[in-house]
Amino acid sequence: MRKSLISIRDFTKEEILHVLETAKEFEQNKEQKFLEGKVIASLFFEPSTRTRLSFETAINRLGAKVIGFSDATNTSQSKGETLKDTIKMVSNYVDMIVMRHPLEGSSRYASEVASVPVVNAGDGANQHPSQTLLDLYSILQTQGKLEGLTINMVGDLKYGRTTHSLLQAMSHFNPKFIFTSPKELMMPQEYKDFLDAKGIEYIETTSLEEHLNDCDILYMTRVQQERFTDLMEYERVKDVYSLDAQMLGGVKENMKILHPLPRVNEIAQDVDDTPYAYYFKQAENGLYVRMAIISYLLGYR
């Protein structure tokens, strides 16, 4: 059956665990060219470096070829072609489509018109499920388990899609959450309702110092200027949290700091040299997780 990955909600708990197990296998052995002869489209209607390079590396390491574009300005979209027509046309050429698009819901729509599996590499502020899976993989690799962990999410919890998706995915594993954000950027009510319905505990705070010492994962996020319509609001909150090495004196030994990157001022450079920094390794994990997603959706794992 043709299966796409559009939202983290498309995967059951079992599928999530399966992809994470497969990613471990790829981390141990990066050269597995069982997709030789396949062609995968990488359609980036909006610029991205990390995600695109990581997907394209994953495709290459699996032995498949990549076609596509990294910017929509040189495509027929700029001549007014509909998304449907672009996707229909590309579907005829390839075995899978990886796409990023600035409009929310565009990947879901593409998966309904395409004749091949679609992987959502980010649709506006909506979903970015491969990021969520690599976050889960990083949590699993650093903690040795996913069950019963305390996750402290810091920064823009209102617009930050990574925190929303991670919250949905972690809800399978009896977590406890701490939401650290300025008043203007608190976790939206719909996600708190979701946690209430599942009986999952959470605490909200505006102070970064308050819960540094009682979490297993410190999930830092950037306040993204592009999500704000009110620039005054952005100026007020952009530098509100800044983590430095001195603040980490009393943290749990197993605590790890994750960040979807790019970072700006929210993590000082001196944190990089502490044993708690994990964000660069986290980005590397994206490669193994994306290899696992592609192999699973094409029916090879």
Added chain:
Amino acid sequence: MSRKELVVSALENGTVLDHIPAENVYKALDLLNLKGVENQITIGINLASKLNGRKGIIKIADKFFEDDELNKLALIAPKATVNIIRDFKVVEKKVLKMPHEIVGIAKCQNPKCVTNHQPIKTRFTTLVKDDEILLLCHFCEKTSGIKGLF
């Protein structure tokens, strides 16, 4: 049958939609695609109602709807009642059921939703939370209140 509730002239055959909130009568006509049809239609707005204060009523002669069509009304008039009239008599009364999914009506409130930029039929799942009706967009996964969606 009691004819006292039918303030306007009686209907021989057709459908009477009663207890529509007065302000939503025009939306109801839209939802049921009644603009431009040839049937005789009688519309009452701001009629006195024991239940709601002011209500609206729509009578459509010689027209009978499928349940799926009628149930769309639940979005804007959850307490509406439907009387099927044959030969001047109410032969059936229907209660509206909130549809689980609505397709091709209402617009997503999220300006960045793909349905507002590409020629795509909207699709929502209905959610009821504390008496309020919410629509969850199938595409962008955002939830909108019902107000302002039409």
